[in-house]
Amino acid sequence: MAGGKKTKRGDAPKTGGKPSDPEWAAGLKRLYDSVVDEPLPDTFKDLLSKLDSAG
Amino acid sequence: MGAETAPPLPVRSPDEKRAFKRELTEVVPHLRAFARGLCGRPDMADDLVQETLLKAWAAQDRFEPGTSMRAWTFVILRNAYLTDMRRNRFRGDYDETVAERVLTAPAGQEEPIHLSDMHRALLTLPAERREALLLVGAGGFSYEEAAQICGCAVGTIKSRVGRARAALTTMIEEGNIPDRAIGDPQAHRAILEELDEVAAGNGRAVATR
Numbered sequence: 001m002a003g004g005k006k007t008k009r010g011d012a013p014k015t016g017g018k019p020s021d022p023e024w025a026a027g028l029k030r031l032y033d034s035v036v037d038e039p040l041p042d043t044f045k046d047l048l049s050k051l052d053s054a055g
Numbered sequence: 056m057g058a059e060t061a062p063p064l065p066v067r068s069p070d071e072k073r074a075f076k077r078e079l080t081e082v083v084p085h086l087r088a089f090a091r092g093l094c095g096r097p098d099m100a101d102d103l104v105q106e107t108l109l110k111a112w113a114a115q116d117r118f119e120p121g122t123s124m125r126a127w128t129f130v131i132l133r134n135a136y137l138t139d140m141r142r143n144r145f146r147g148d149y150d151e152t153v154a155e156r157v158l159t160a161p162a163g164q165e166e167p168i169h170l171s172d173m174h175r176a177l178l179t180l181p182a183e184r185r186e187a188l189l190l191v192g193a194g195g196f197s198y199e200e201a202a203q204i205c206g207c208a209v210g211t212i213k214s215r216v217g218r219a220r221a222a223l224t225t226m227i228e229e230g231n232i233p234d235r236a237i238g239d240p241q242a243h244r245a246i247l248e249e250l251d252e253v254a255a256g257n258g259r260a261v262a263t264r
Contacts, residue, residue: 022220022223022224022227023227024173024176024223024224024227025192025220027170027173028173028177028188028189028192028193028223029192029193030170031088031092031170031173031174031177031193032088032089032092032189032193032194033088033193034170035084035087035088035091035092036084036085036087036088037084038084038087040083040084041101043101043105044083044101044104044105044108047105047108047109048076048079048080048083048108051076051079051108051109051112052076
């Protein structure tokens with residue numbers, strides 16, 4: 001009973017000297033990546049093309 | 056400020072300008088992600104990115120080709136964010152519904168925590184810890200790069216990331232995530248107080264309206 005499955009604990013086990021990430025760490029990364037993967041809104045395309053004529 | 060000995064800026068060729076613009080375009084998604092992590096609201100974050108792009112374009116002669124465009128523009132974005140924060144721009148504007156919609160995990164993914172919880176928890180962290188965690192834990196910057204972006208020592212970044220991680224772990228494991236991070240006056244005051252310190256030494260307290 002005490003064992004096999006990963007339990008929720010503050011002190012995550014260490015792997016190779018680096019503390020392993022807590023459960024939320026993947027969520028944080030995905031939070032970031034989900035925005036990176038969004039299609040770029042037109043406002044940015046417009047702005048970037050205006051920069052061209054300004055430069 | 057005393058610009059007596061400022062070195063002359065190089066004149067960029069059309070090719071270099073084109074390369075600059077290409078690189079700038081490539082980092083826009085990352086700027087959007089960083090900005091959204093910092094300020095919470097997608098529309099405000101995008102305004103911040105647009106401001107950043109204009110500033111970066113205006114300052115392009117100061118960019119050294121071959122160095123990291125992402126790191127360079129993150130510095131600009133960070134400074135713009137701190138300035139805007141101090142000018143009351145993002146205060147009390149965290150929109151939970153929008154955050155929920157935008158940040159919800161893709162269907163079919165089983166998650167131990169919701170991304171909206173994650174984001175709310177993140178937004179309660181002091182600004183300097185939040186940005187350190189975003190840079191290292193989400194943006195994939197090394198501690199050294201993050202230290203350069205934030206203009207502080209590597210040890211300081213490590214400590215900020217460590218504290219941010221500990222705070223989030225505690226908050227999430229204890230189910231202690233505030234309902235409204237930015238809308239909560241206490242959390243907000245704490246964030247603004249930290250910002251005053253982060254934003255450059257003239258720790259002027261900013262009055263809320």
